[in-house]
Structures are given as C-alpha cells and as structure tokens.
Amino acid sequence: MTSDRNTLSVFDLLRAHIQRRITLTDMDFAVVESLFTVRKLPKKQFVLKQGEVCRYESFVVSGCLKSFHTDQQGTEHILRFSVEDGWAGDLESFVQETSSSFSIQAVEPTTLLQIDKSGLRQLYQRAPNLETFFRLLNEKALGATAQRVIQTVSLSAEKRYHQFVVAHPGLVQRVPLKDIAAYLGITPVFLSRLRRRETMKRS
Amino acid sequence: MTSDRNTLSVFDLLRAHIQRRITLTDMDFAVVESLFTVRKLPKKQFVLKQGEVCRYESFVVSGCLKSFHTDQQGTEHILRFSVEDGWAGDLESFVQETSSSFSIQAVEPTTLLQIDKSGLRQLYQRAPNLETFFRLLNEKALGATAQRVIQTVSLSAEKRYHQFVVAHPGLVQRVPLKDIAAYLGITPVFLSRLRRRETMKRS
DNA sequence: CGAAAATTTGACATGACTCAACTGGAGTGG
C-alpha cells in the first residue's frame, strides 16, 4: 500500500526517529504513515505566521526551519532552528488553538511530515505508544529551553556563539549570519566582528 | 477521613488550582489527597540540590521557592520563582531520573504539597483526568519558557526588570535584590542603579 | 548585468561589569 519494504521512503527517517525513544510495531507505524502528510517548501516559505493558529506539528525530513518572534520594532528573534530529524511547531497555539506569537519559515528548501490536531487525536487512540513519545519530546523540549534561558543570561555573546557552534554542528555554514545573530540576541554587525576576532586568533 | 467539609485544608488551594484547568470529581480529588504529602520548609532550605535526582514535583501552597543553576564560577542563575499556587521541580530529572542541573531552595518559609514518581503513576491510573492536567501544565511551562527566551534576548536589562515587576506582582518586595538580579541575568550592583534611576525619574 | 540584500569595517556612543569603599540592617554571643 504505502511503500514496499525495499523502497526508501520519506517516512524512514521519522520511523528511526521515533524508535530511538519508544518501541514501535509495524502496525503502529502504519498508523503514523496514514496520518502524517508530506509537504515540500521552497526557501523563505512560511509554515506558520505570527498571529495565526498553529495547525500542524511538523517533523523535518530535510532542510531547515527557523521559529521566530518579530517585535514591535520589526526585529526578528529566533527561538530555535529545526533541521532534519527535528520538530517545529508552537505547541501552545496548536493545542489551545490560540494565535501564535511565533512565525516558522524555511531557511532552506525543506521537506516536512505534518500532522494536524485531529490526526494527532487519532494517532493517540490507534497507537497509544505515540502519546508517550510526544510526552517525552515535550519534556525534552522543556529541558532544552530551560538550558537555553540559563545560557542566555549567564554567558557573553562570544561564549554563546561558541556554544551555538558546537551545539549545532554544521549549521553555521547553512544559515545566514543575520539569523544566527537573531538567535544569539546580538546585532549582525557585532557577530561579524566576533567572527573576525576568531579567525585573527587562529593565525 | 481526610478533612470534614467545613475545615480549611492545605489541599483546598490545590483543588481550586486543578479545577481551574480540568473538572474533578470528589473521588478524583480523594486520590490526589492520598498521594500528595505536605512539607514545610524554613527559609534557605533546599528542596533539590544540583547534581541530585529530582524526586518530587512540588505544588507551592504558601511561600516562595527559587529554581537556579550555579555555574563554574559559583554564580547563581535563577530560572524561575515559584510562589503560592505555582509549581517547582525539574521535570526532565524527575521523569528520567537523571541528575539535575538545578537547585531548588526556599526564599521564604514555605509550605509544599509533594508527589513522587510512583505517586504520580498511581495518580494517572486512578484518576486519568490528572494526566491531562499535567500535560496542560507542561505545555504552559514550555510556552512560558519560550517567551522568557525571547524577552531575554530582545530586551535591555531595564526593560526586562520592568517586565519582571509587572509579570510577578508583589514579588519584588518579597525576594532580595540579588535574587532578582540573578533572575534577570545582571549584577546586583547594576540592578541597584536601575532602581535608583527609576525612583529619580518619578520625582 | 544590475539591483537589492547581506556582510564587513570604521568611528563613536551607551550599556553593563568590575573593583573598591562605604552604609545599614539582621543575627549572635557576651
């Protein structure tokens, strides 16, 4: 039906991803396959716009998304990047159907697997394992965000940048400097200087 | 058995707190009462020490706790304050029984209602409603922490302080200046100056 | 190729930290 067992499918990554946390029968996974939808986005396309209700939780198969808030002065502040094998979505908005204070946008051409609220409800009924999976996911997200708060208040911009580089291998080459600055909470101008000092030191 | 219907109990606040989010039968609540334990702490006592496993989720009936991380230089960084009608605990450590990177300590004499892991398991079995309640709680916490990240990277120390004052009514009078500084990510010296400028302006 | 955006660089301004000295409670032991 879905994909014969020798075909590489866009779902393979998701399956491996879930199985890293819980055990999954073929039946469970058949349910997953039936409820997630593939979506391809060109660079710069929005998955969610600030002020809208978040309708999907999105698993990133390839590419990169940024989740960010735009303040009154029009400045972007990036909460996180989601790359292959990661997730994006505003859980609070998704669950409570309230308007989101974040936008989500493709930084690169990106392939997603998306599930909506009714899909998720069905998933929990037909494959209760998955509820545990998502609980674990949210707990991990909460822990990661807490760490982020601590690092943000405790480290200098330079150290935050180093942390970012090691915590997100390869991402520095993929996303523009201004986006990394928007993640770190510094100006692009200043990040440019930090990088220069860096390369100066190395010689 | 537990408390006759005219007696004010330490559990009343918890009941009201839960019922603000889900509906609760008397039976459900009897289960809650049987699984939470009252604990009273003097000022400065620890509920959790960094490096230990978090054994309890704690509901604050009265008083105030701080959850903080101490870095290599010995500096405290406060993730959050938990006052009456709030929660404290390191969920990730609690669930996965890993060592916590946070300490939790009483800022004032404090009364807590605590539940441990096996208590929580029983709670979910005997009153499945409560699983929904805790899910909502975690989702809210995730949302709040995300907002905190954005504010921390986007606002100046002065604006963060103002935000703090309005977001935590009355707390400024209850917790020492140095703790508020540790929350905001600035030095106590600098916060003292911010306050002075503030009161100067008002005259 | 040409326009627009991203990045770099310089000069200067401001925010926030450090260090050190001083002040004023809050506890503690006599």
Next chain:
DNA sequence: CCACTCCAGTTGAGTCATGTCAAATTTTCG
C-alpha cells in the same frame, strides 16, 4: 542591651562589551 560581625545593598570611578550609524564591499538572484 550592647558590641560585633556579616551580608545585602549603595555609590563612585574606570573599563570592557555591545550597540548605532554610515559607508564600502561582497553576494545573491532575477
């Protein structure tokens, strides 16, 4: 109750981190 100590908080002077503005340069993309 006093004297003492010990923190927390305040204040001043100097320094370092980071921001702002503007111009020059490079990259991206139609």
